[in-house]
Amino acid sequence: MNIISANKLSLHYGDFQALRDIDLDVPAREITALIGPSGCGKSTFLRTLNRMNDLIPGVKITGEITYHGEDIYAPQVDVTALRKSIGMVFQKPNPFPMSIYDNISYGPKLHASLSKSELNDLVERSLHGAALWDEVKDRLKKSALSLSGGQQQRLCIARALSVSPDVLLMDEPTSALDPASTMKIEELMGQLKQDYTVIIVTHNMQQAARISDKTAFFLTGDLVESGQTDQIFTLPRDKRTEDYITGRFG
Amino acid sequence: MNARKKFDEELQALSDSLIEMGRTANTAIDRAITALLTGNRELAKQVVDEDELMDDMERSIEQACWRLLLKQQPVAGDLRKISTASKMVSDIERIGDAAADIAEISLYLTTPMFPEIQNDLIAMAAAAQDMATSAIRAYVEEDLELAKLTQEKDDIVDDYFLTIRAVLGEKIRTDAKLMDAALDYVMIIKYLERVGDHAENICEWVEFYKTGKRKNYSI
Secondary structure, X not given: OEEEEEEEEEEEEOOEEEEEEEEEEEEOOOEEEEEXXXXXXXXXXXXXXOOHHHHOOOEEEEEEEEEOOEEOOOOOOOHHHHHHHEEEEOOOOOOOOOEHHHHHHHHHHHHOOOOHHHXXXXXXXXXXXXXXXXXXXXXXXXXXXXXXHHHHHHHHHHHHHOOOOOEEEEEOOOOOOOHHHHHHHHHXXXXXXXXXXXXXXXOOHXXXXXXXXXXXXXXOOEEEEEEEHHHHHHOOOOHHHHHHHOOOOO | OOHHHHHXXXXXXXXXXXXXXXXXXXXXXXXXXXXXXXXXXXXXXXXXXXHHHHHHHHHHHHHHHHHHHHHHOOOHHHHHHHHHHHHHHHHHHHHHHHXXXXXXXXXXXXXXXXXXXXXXXXXXXXXXXXXXXXXXXHHHOOOHHHHHHHHHOHHHHHHHHHHHHHHHHHHHHHOHHHHHHXXXXXXXXXXXXXXXXXXXXXXXXXXXXXXXXXXXXXX
Protein backbone atom coordinates (compact mmCIF):
# COMPACT_ATOMS: atom_id res chain seq x y z
CA MET A 1 0.00 0.00 0.00
CA ASN A 2 1.28 3.46 -0.88
CA ILE A 3 1.16 6.02 1.90
CA ILE A 4 2.47 8.94 -0.16
CA SER A 5 2.16 9.55 -3.89
CA ALA A 6 3.60 12.35 -5.96
CA ASN A 7 1.72 13.04 -9.18
CA LYS A 8 3.20 15.31 -11.83
CA LEU A 9 4.94 17.26 -9.11
CA SER A 10 6.98 20.25 -10.29
CA LEU A 11 8.73 22.84 -8.19
CA HIS A 12 10.28 26.16 -9.14
CA TYR A 13 12.56 28.34 -7.04
CA GLY A 14 11.78 31.60 -8.83
CA ASP A 15 12.73 30.94 -12.47
CA PHE A 16 14.71 27.81 -11.66
CA GLN A 17 12.87 24.54 -12.04
CA ALA A 18 14.15 22.17 -9.36
CA LEU A 19 11.68 19.31 -9.92
CA ARG A 20 10.00 18.28 -13.16
CA ASP A 21 6.83 16.16 -13.32
CA ILE A 22 7.77 13.74 -10.58
CA ASP A 23 5.58 10.66 -10.24
CA LEU A 24 6.58 8.52 -7.28
CA ASP A 25 4.72 6.19 -4.94
CA VAL A 26 6.07 5.58 -1.46
CA PRO A 27 5.02 2.23 0.02
CA ALA A 28 4.01 2.22 3.69
CA ARG A 29 6.35 0.62 6.23
CA GLU A 30 9.21 0.35 3.85
CA ILE A 31 12.41 2.35 3.45
CA THR A 32 12.56 4.39 0.27
CA ALA A 33 15.96 5.82 -0.65
CA LEU A 34 16.31 8.94 -2.80
CA ILE A 35 19.64 9.07 -4.58
CA GLY A 36 21.30 11.31 -7.13
CA PRO A 37 24.13 13.82 -7.49
CA SER A 38 24.15 17.10 -5.58
CA GLY A 39 21.61 19.52 -6.96
CA CYS A 40 19.46 16.79 -8.54
CA GLY A 41 16.37 17.71 -6.51
CA LYS A 42 16.22 14.78 -4.10
CA SER A 43 16.37 16.90 -0.93
CA THR A 44 13.96 19.39 -2.46
CA PHE A 45 11.60 16.50 -3.15
CA LEU A 46 11.98 15.20 0.40
CA ARG A 47 11.10 18.64 1.74
CA THR A 48 7.97 18.90 -0.36
CA LEU A 49 6.62 15.85 1.47
CA ASN A 50 6.01 17.76 4.69
CA ARG A 51 5.85 21.19 3.10
CA MET A 52 9.19 22.38 4.41
CA ASN A 53 9.68 24.28 1.15
CA ASP A 54 6.71 26.51 2.00
CA LEU A 55 9.15 28.46 4.14
CA ILE A 56 11.33 29.44 1.20
CA PRO A 57 10.30 32.63 -0.62
CA GLY A 58 9.57 32.35 -4.35
CA VAL A 59 8.73 28.65 -4.33
CA LYS A 60 6.02 27.53 -6.74
CA ILE A 61 4.68 24.01 -6.63
CA THR A 62 2.37 22.40 -9.19
CA GLY A 63 1.03 18.90 -9.39
CA GLU A 64 0.00 16.95 -6.35
CA ILE A 65 1.31 15.07 -3.35
CA THR A 66 -1.17 12.85 -1.59
CA TYR A 67 -0.73 11.48 1.91
CA HIS A 68 -3.26 8.76 2.74
CA GLY A 69 -5.02 9.82 -0.45
CA GLU A 70 -5.42 13.49 0.56
CA ASP A 71 -3.64 16.34 -1.22
CA ILE A 72 -1.22 17.86 1.30
CA TYR A 73 -1.17 21.17 -0.58
CA ALA A 74 -4.95 21.61 -0.34
CA PRO A 75 -5.89 24.95 1.33
CA GLN A 76 -7.56 23.41 4.39
CA VAL A 77 -4.50 21.32 5.37
CA ASP A 78 -3.12 22.01 8.85
CA VAL A 79 0.62 22.18 8.13
CA THR A 80 1.62 21.76 11.79
CA ALA A 81 -0.42 18.57 12.04
CA LEU A 82 1.09 17.39 8.74
CA ARG A 83 4.64 17.90 10.04
CA LYS A 84 3.70 16.03 13.22
CA SER A 85 2.65 13.04 11.10
CA ILE A 86 5.56 13.38 8.71
CA GLY A 87 8.62 14.05 10.86
CA MET A 88 12.07 15.00 9.71
CA VAL A 89 15.66 14.23 10.71
CA PHE A 90 18.43 16.33 9.25
CA GLN A 91 21.96 15.73 8.08
CA LYS A 92 23.60 17.40 11.04
CA PRO A 93 22.25 16.37 14.44
CA ASN A 94 20.43 19.43 15.80
CA PRO A 95 19.39 18.78 19.40
CA PHE A 96 17.92 21.74 21.28
CA PRO A 97 20.35 23.22 23.83
CA MET A 98 18.45 21.69 26.71
CA SER A 99 18.38 18.40 28.59
CA ILE A 100 17.95 15.04 26.90
CA TYR A 101 14.57 14.72 28.61
CA ASP A 102 13.38 18.15 27.53
CA ASN A 103 14.47 17.55 23.94
CA ILE A 104 11.97 14.69 23.77
CA SER A 105 9.17 16.16 25.84
CA TYR A 106 9.22 19.58 24.16
CA GLY A 107 7.15 18.61 21.12
CA PRO A 108 4.52 16.48 22.87
CA LYS A 109 3.96 19.27 25.44
CA LEU A 110 3.08 21.62 22.56
CA HIS A 111 0.55 19.22 21.12
CA ALA A 112 -1.17 17.92 24.26
CA SER A 113 -1.33 18.43 27.97
CA LEU A 114 0.23 15.40 29.56
CA SER A 115 0.80 14.42 33.17
CA LYS A 116 4.30 13.99 34.52
CA SER A 117 4.07 10.19 34.41
CA GLU A 118 2.62 10.23 30.88
CA LEU A 119 5.54 12.41 29.81
CA ASN A 120 8.02 10.09 31.52
CA ASP A 121 6.53 7.12 29.68
CA LEU A 122 6.64 8.95 26.40
CA VAL A 123 10.28 9.99 26.83
CA GLU A 124 11.25 6.41 27.67
CA ARG A 125 9.24 4.97 24.76
CA SER A 126 10.73 7.45 22.28
CA LEU A 127 14.28 6.82 23.46
CA HIS A 128 13.69 3.07 23.26
CA GLY A 129 12.29 3.59 19.77
CA ALA A 130 15.51 5.30 18.74
CA ALA A 131 17.69 2.64 20.45
CA LEU A 132 19.14 5.24 22.80
CA TRP A 133 17.42 4.50 26.12
CA ASP A 134 20.06 2.18 27.58
CA GLU A 135 22.81 4.68 26.90
CA VAL A 136 21.10 7.73 28.43
CA LYS A 137 18.59 6.46 31.01
CA ASP A 138 20.82 7.51 33.92
CA ARG A 139 21.47 11.02 32.66
CA LEU A 140 18.20 12.27 31.23
CA LYS A 141 18.65 15.65 32.87
CA LYS A 142 22.10 16.17 31.33
CA SER A 143 22.49 18.47 28.37
CA ALA A 144 21.79 16.86 25.01
CA LEU A 145 24.93 18.59 23.74
CA SER A 146 27.05 16.30 25.95
CA LEU A 147 26.10 13.32 23.76
CA SER A 148 28.30 12.02 20.93
CA GLY A 149 27.31 12.86 17.33
CA GLY A 150 25.76 9.45 16.78
CA GLN A 151 23.81 9.67 20.04
CA GLN A 152 22.65 13.19 19.17
CA GLN A 153 21.33 11.93 15.85
CA ARG A 154 19.43 9.13 17.58
CA LEU A 155 18.10 11.73 20.03
CA CYS A 156 16.79 13.69 17.05
CA ILE A 157 15.13 10.51 15.80
CA ALA A 158 13.66 9.96 19.28
CA ARG A 159 12.42 13.55 19.23
CA ALA A 160 10.76 12.95 15.88
CA LEU A 161 9.15 9.76 17.26
CA SER A 162 7.85 11.51 20.38
CA VAL A 163 4.95 13.11 18.51
CA SER A 164 3.82 9.74 17.07
CA PRO A 165 4.47 10.34 13.39
CA ASP A 166 3.88 7.68 10.77
CA VAL A 167 6.42 8.85 8.23
CA LEU A 168 10.04 9.83 8.91
CA LEU A 169 11.97 11.89 6.38
CA MET A 170 15.72 11.65 6.77
CA ASP A 171 18.06 13.94 4.89
CA GLU A 172 21.49 12.27 4.83
CA PRO A 173 21.13 11.28 8.49
CA THR A 174 24.50 9.54 8.74
CA SER A 175 26.74 11.65 6.54
CA ALA A 176 28.21 13.42 9.59
CA LEU A 177 28.70 10.21 11.59
CA ASP A 178 31.52 7.69 12.00
CA PRO A 179 31.05 4.10 10.72
CA ALA A 180 29.98 2.66 14.11
CA SER A 181 27.32 5.34 14.65
CA THR A 182 26.24 4.97 11.04
CA MET A 183 25.74 1.26 11.55
CA LYS A 184 23.61 1.92 14.64
CA ILE A 185 21.38 4.33 12.74
CA GLU A 186 21.06 1.85 9.87
CA GLU A 187 20.09 -0.92 12.31
CA LEU A 188 17.60 1.45 13.86
CA MET A 189 16.05 2.22 10.48
CA GLY A 190 15.53 -1.51 9.96
CA GLN A 191 13.56 -1.59 13.23
CA LEU A 192 11.71 1.66 12.55
CA LYS A 193 10.20 0.41 9.32
CA GLN A 194 8.11 -2.10 11.26
CA ASP A 195 6.06 0.84 12.56
CA TYR A 196 6.94 3.77 10.33
CA THR A 197 7.51 4.64 6.71
CA VAL A 198 11.03 5.94 6.17
CA ILE A 199 12.20 8.07 3.27
CA ILE A 200 15.92 8.75 3.24
CA VAL A 201 18.14 10.92 1.09
CA THR A 202 21.62 9.43 0.93
CA HIS A 203 24.81 9.95 -1.05
CA ASN A 204 26.09 6.60 0.08
CA MET A 205 25.23 4.03 -2.58
CA GLN A 206 26.12 1.10 -0.34
CA GLN A 207 23.85 2.50 2.35
CA ALA A 208 20.95 2.77 -0.09
CA ALA A 209 21.62 -0.77 -1.28
CA ARG A 210 21.91 -2.10 2.29
CA ILE A 211 18.93 -0.57 3.98
CA SER A 212 16.27 0.46 1.49
CA ASP A 213 13.45 -1.52 -0.09
CA LYS A 214 12.80 0.93 -2.86
CA THR A 215 15.18 3.37 -4.56
CA ALA A 216 14.45 6.45 -6.65
CA PHE A 217 17.16 8.06 -8.75
CA PHE A 218 16.94 11.80 -9.43
CA LEU A 219 18.95 13.75 -11.98
CA THR A 220 18.71 17.47 -12.73
CA GLY A 221 15.16 17.67 -11.40
CA ASP A 222 13.86 14.54 -13.14
CA LEU A 223 13.02 11.22 -11.58
CA VAL A 224 15.00 9.00 -13.94
CA GLU A 225 14.08 5.66 -12.49
CA SER A 226 12.54 4.11 -9.40
CA GLY A 227 12.06 0.50 -8.41
CA GLN A 228 12.93 -2.25 -5.98
CA THR A 229 16.38 -1.54 -4.57
CA ASP A 230 17.70 -4.96 -5.61
CA GLN A 231 16.69 -4.28 -9.18
CA ILE A 232 18.14 -0.76 -9.25
CA PHE A 233 21.50 -1.94 -7.91
CA THR A 234 21.82 -5.08 -10.02
CA LEU A 235 20.03 -4.29 -13.25
CA PRO A 236 19.07 -0.63 -13.59
CA ARG A 237 16.85 0.00 -16.63
CA ASP A 238 18.20 3.43 -17.51
CA LYS A 239 21.81 3.91 -18.57
CA ARG A 240 21.98 7.17 -16.58
CA THR A 241 21.15 5.23 -13.41
CA GLU A 242 23.87 2.68 -14.19
CA ASP A 243 26.36 5.46 -14.90
CA TYR A 244 25.57 7.27 -11.67
CA ILE A 245 25.57 4.34 -9.26
CA THR A 246 28.75 2.92 -10.76
CA GLY A 247 30.49 6.28 -10.37
CA ARG A 248 30.75 7.22 -14.03
CA PHE A 249 29.50 10.72 -13.29
CA GLY A 250 28.16 12.87 -10.49
CA MET B 1 44.26 8.81 -12.82
CA ASN B 2 40.51 9.18 -12.55
CA ALA B 3 39.24 6.48 -10.13
CA ARG B 4 36.48 5.27 -12.43
CA LYS B 5 38.92 4.99 -15.34
CA LYS B 6 41.25 2.92 -13.21
CA PHE B 7 38.35 0.67 -12.16
CA ASP B 8 37.36 0.26 -15.83
CA GLU B 9 40.91 -0.77 -16.66
CA GLU B 10 40.89 -3.31 -13.84
CA LEU B 11 37.57 -4.72 -15.10
CA GLN B 12 39.00 -4.94 -18.60
CA ALA B 13 42.08 -6.72 -17.24
CA LEU B 14 39.78 -9.17 -15.44
CA SER B 15 37.89 -9.87 -18.66
CA ASP B 16 41.14 -10.24 -20.59
CA SER B 17 42.50 -12.81 -18.17
CA LEU B 18 39.24 -14.73 -18.23
CA ILE B 19 39.32 -14.75 -22.02
CA GLU B 20 42.93 -15.91 -22.00
CA MET B 21 42.10 -18.69 -19.55
CA GLY B 22 39.09 -19.68 -21.67
CA ARG B 23 41.32 -19.94 -24.73
CA THR B 24 43.85 -21.99 -22.77
CA ALA B 25 41.07 -24.37 -21.70
CA ASN B 26 39.86 -24.62 -25.30
CA THR B 27 43.36 -25.45 -26.50
CA ALA B 28 43.73 -28.05 -23.74
CA ILE B 29 40.51 -29.81 -24.65
CA ASP B 30 41.41 -29.69 -28.38
CA ARG B 31 44.81 -31.21 -27.71
CA ALA B 32 43.48 -33.83 -25.29
CA ILE B 33 40.99 -35.03 -27.89
CA THR B 34 43.58 -35.02 -30.66
CA ALA B 35 45.98 -36.92 -28.40
CA LEU B 36 43.29 -39.46 -27.62
CA LEU B 37 42.22 -40.00 -31.22
CA THR B 38 45.73 -40.11 -32.68
CA GLY B 39 47.50 -41.82 -29.80
CA ASN B 40 49.94 -38.90 -29.56
CA ARG B 41 51.44 -39.38 -26.10
CA GLU B 42 53.73 -36.40 -26.32
CA LEU B 43 50.73 -34.14 -26.80
CA ALA B 44 48.80 -35.90 -24.01
CA LYS B 45 51.70 -35.36 -21.64
CA GLN B 46 51.85 -31.70 -22.53
CA VAL B 47 48.14 -31.29 -21.68
CA VAL B 48 48.64 -32.97 -18.29
CA ASP B 49 51.66 -30.78 -17.51
CA GLU B 50 49.97 -27.55 -18.51
CA ASP B 51 46.99 -28.08 -16.21
CA GLU B 52 48.92 -26.43 -13.41
CA LEU B 53 49.01 -23.24 -15.45
CA MET B 54 45.20 -23.21 -15.51
CA ASP B 55 45.11 -23.65 -11.73
CA ASP B 56 47.38 -20.61 -11.34
CA MET B 57 45.19 -18.59 -13.67
CA GLU B 58 42.11 -19.55 -11.64
CA ARG B 59 43.70 -18.42 -8.39
CA SER B 60 44.84 -15.14 -9.84
CA ILE B 61 41.38 -14.38 -11.32
CA GLU B 62 39.68 -15.26 -8.03
CA GLN B 63 42.02 -12.92 -6.20
CA ALA B 64 41.34 -10.13 -8.70
CA CYS B 65 37.58 -10.58 -8.12
CA TRP B 66 37.95 -10.45 -4.34
CA ARG B 67 40.17 -7.38 -4.56
CA LEU B 68 37.64 -5.58 -6.73
CA LEU B 69 34.76 -6.54 -4.44
CA LEU B 70 36.69 -5.26 -1.46
CA LYS B 71 37.95 -2.04 -2.98
CA GLN B 72 35.09 -1.03 -5.26
CA GLN B 73 31.97 -2.45 -3.59
CA PRO B 74 30.56 -2.79 -7.10
CA VAL B 75 26.92 -2.41 -8.10
CA ALA B 76 24.85 -2.91 -11.27
CA GLY B 77 26.84 -3.94 -14.38
CA ASP B 78 30.11 -3.90 -12.41
CA LEU B 79 28.68 -6.27 -9.81
CA ARG B 80 27.34 -8.59 -12.49
CA LYS B 81 30.64 -8.60 -14.34
CA ILE B 82 32.69 -9.46 -11.25
CA SER B 83 30.28 -12.10 -9.91
CA THR B 84 30.14 -13.65 -13.37
CA ALA B 85 33.93 -13.79 -13.52
CA SER B 86 34.26 -15.34 -10.07
CA LYS B 87 31.80 -18.12 -10.94
CA MET B 88 32.84 -18.68 -14.55
CA VAL B 89 36.47 -19.14 -13.64
CA SER B 90 35.61 -22.41 -11.84
CA ASP B 91 33.81 -23.80 -14.87
CA ILE B 92 36.73 -22.91 -17.13
CA GLU B 93 39.14 -24.53 -14.72
CA ARG B 94 37.00 -27.68 -14.66
CA ILE B 95 37.11 -27.85 -18.46
CA GLY B 96 40.89 -27.72 -18.10
CA ASP B 97 40.72 -30.51 -15.52
CA ALA B 98 38.60 -32.65 -17.82
CA ALA B 99 41.13 -32.13 -20.61
CA ALA B 100 43.99 -33.17 -18.31
CA ASP B 101 42.01 -36.22 -17.12
CA ILE B 102 41.27 -37.34 -20.68
CA ALA B 103 44.91 -36.82 -21.61
CA GLU B 104 46.06 -38.79 -18.59
CA ILE B 105 43.83 -41.75 -19.44
CA SER B 106 44.98 -41.68 -23.06
CA LEU B 107 48.59 -41.94 -21.83
CA TYR B 108 47.86 -45.32 -20.27
CA LEU B 109 45.35 -46.76 -22.75
CA THR B 110 46.54 -50.19 -23.82
CA THR B 111 43.58 -51.31 -25.86
CA PRO B 112 42.88 -49.66 -29.20
CA MET B 113 39.59 -47.84 -29.57
CA PHE B 114 36.58 -50.12 -29.93
CA PRO B 115 35.48 -49.66 -33.56
CA GLU B 116 31.78 -49.69 -32.53
CA ILE B 117 32.15 -46.43 -30.60
CA GLN B 118 34.77 -44.68 -32.71
CA ASN B 119 32.47 -42.55 -34.88
CA ASP B 120 30.20 -41.58 -32.02
CA LEU B 121 33.14 -40.73 -29.78
CA ILE B 122 34.70 -38.50 -32.44
CA ALA B 123 31.33 -36.79 -32.92
CA MET B 124 30.83 -36.44 -29.16
CA ALA B 125 34.30 -34.94 -28.69
CA ALA B 126 33.65 -32.49 -31.53
CA ALA B 127 30.31 -31.48 -29.98
CA ALA B 128 31.81 -30.95 -26.50
CA GLN B 129 34.73 -29.05 -27.97
CA ASP B 130 32.37 -26.89 -29.99
CA MET B 131 30.33 -26.13 -26.86
CA ALA B 132 33.43 -25.07 -24.94
CA THR B 133 34.65 -22.82 -27.77
CA SER B 134 31.22 -21.28 -28.33
CA ALA B 135 30.69 -20.67 -24.61
CA ILE B 136 33.92 -18.71 -24.34
CA ARG B 137 33.09 -16.85 -27.54
CA ALA B 138 29.65 -15.99 -26.16
CA TYR B 139 31.38 -14.44 -23.15
CA VAL B 140 33.99 -12.59 -25.19
CA GLU B 141 31.41 -11.20 -27.58
CA GLU B 142 28.72 -10.84 -24.90
CA ASP B 143 26.48 -12.75 -27.29
CA LEU B 144 23.31 -13.87 -25.53
CA GLU B 145 21.96 -15.58 -28.64
CA LEU B 146 25.09 -17.71 -29.02
CA ALA B 147 24.95 -18.54 -25.31
CA LYS B 148 21.39 -19.83 -25.71
CA LEU B 149 22.21 -21.86 -28.84
CA THR B 150 25.24 -23.36 -27.12
CA GLN B 151 23.22 -24.42 -24.08
CA GLU B 152 20.81 -26.29 -26.33
CA LYS B 153 23.68 -28.37 -27.72
CA ASP B 154 24.20 -30.01 -24.33
CA ASP B 155 21.43 -32.48 -25.16
CA ILE B 156 23.44 -33.71 -28.15
CA VAL B 157 26.48 -34.38 -25.95
CA ASP B 158 24.29 -36.10 -23.36
CA ASP B 159 22.70 -38.32 -26.03
CA TYR B 160 26.10 -39.43 -27.29
CA PHE B 161 27.10 -40.20 -23.74
CA LEU B 162 24.12 -42.52 -23.25
CA THR B 163 24.58 -44.21 -26.63
CA ILE B 164 28.29 -44.88 -26.15
CA ARG B 165 27.83 -45.94 -22.55
CA ALA B 166 25.24 -48.51 -23.63
CA VAL B 167 27.70 -50.01 -26.16
CA LEU B 168 30.48 -50.12 -23.56
CA GLY B 169 28.13 -51.73 -21.01
CA GLU B 170 27.32 -54.40 -23.55
CA LYS B 171 31.07 -55.02 -24.11
CA ILE B 172 31.60 -55.55 -20.39
CA ARG B 173 28.61 -57.90 -20.15
CA THR B 174 29.78 -60.05 -23.07
CA ASP B 175 33.49 -60.23 -22.28
CA ALA B 176 34.80 -59.50 -18.78
CA LYS B 177 38.35 -59.22 -20.14
CA LEU B 178 37.35 -55.99 -21.84
CA MET B 179 36.25 -54.47 -18.53
CA ASP B 180 39.32 -52.25 -17.89
CA ALA B 181 39.49 -50.85 -21.38
CA ALA B 182 35.74 -50.26 -21.48
CA LEU B 183 35.88 -48.47 -18.12
CA ASP B 184 38.63 -46.17 -19.42
CA TYR B 185 36.37 -45.16 -22.29
CA VAL B 186 33.43 -44.72 -19.92
CA MET B 187 35.58 -42.29 -17.96
CA ILE B 188 36.56 -40.44 -21.11
CA ILE B 189 32.97 -39.95 -22.26
CA LYS B 190 32.01 -38.88 -18.75
CA TYR B 191 34.72 -36.18 -18.85
CA LEU B 192 33.49 -35.07 -22.27
CA GLU B 193 29.97 -34.93 -20.93
CA ARG B 194 31.24 -32.75 -18.05
CA VAL B 195 32.91 -30.40 -20.55
CA GLY B 196 29.45 -29.90 -22.07
CA ASP B 197 27.97 -29.21 -18.63
CA HIS B 198 30.63 -26.63 -17.75
CA ALA B 199 30.21 -24.96 -21.15
CA GLU B 200 26.48 -24.80 -20.42
CA ASN B 201 27.22 -23.19 -17.03
CA ILE B 202 29.45 -20.60 -18.69
CA CYS B 203 26.57 -19.76 -21.02
CA GLU B 204 24.28 -19.34 -18.03
CA TRP B 205 26.78 -16.89 -16.54
CA VAL B 206 26.83 -14.96 -19.80
CA GLU B 207 23.04 -14.82 -19.52
CA PHE B 208 23.34 -13.55 -15.93
CA TYR B 209 25.85 -10.91 -16.92
CA LYS B 210 23.61 -9.62 -19.69
CA THR B 211 20.17 -9.94 -18.06
CA GLY B 212 20.73 -10.11 -14.28
CA LYS B 213 18.96 -13.48 -14.31
CA ARG B 214 20.21 -17.03 -14.26
CA LYS B 215 17.75 -19.91 -14.60
CA ASN B 216 14.96 -17.47 -13.72
CA TYR B 217 16.46 -16.28 -10.47
CA SER B 218 18.25 -13.02 -9.81
CA ILE B 219 20.39 -11.48 -7.07
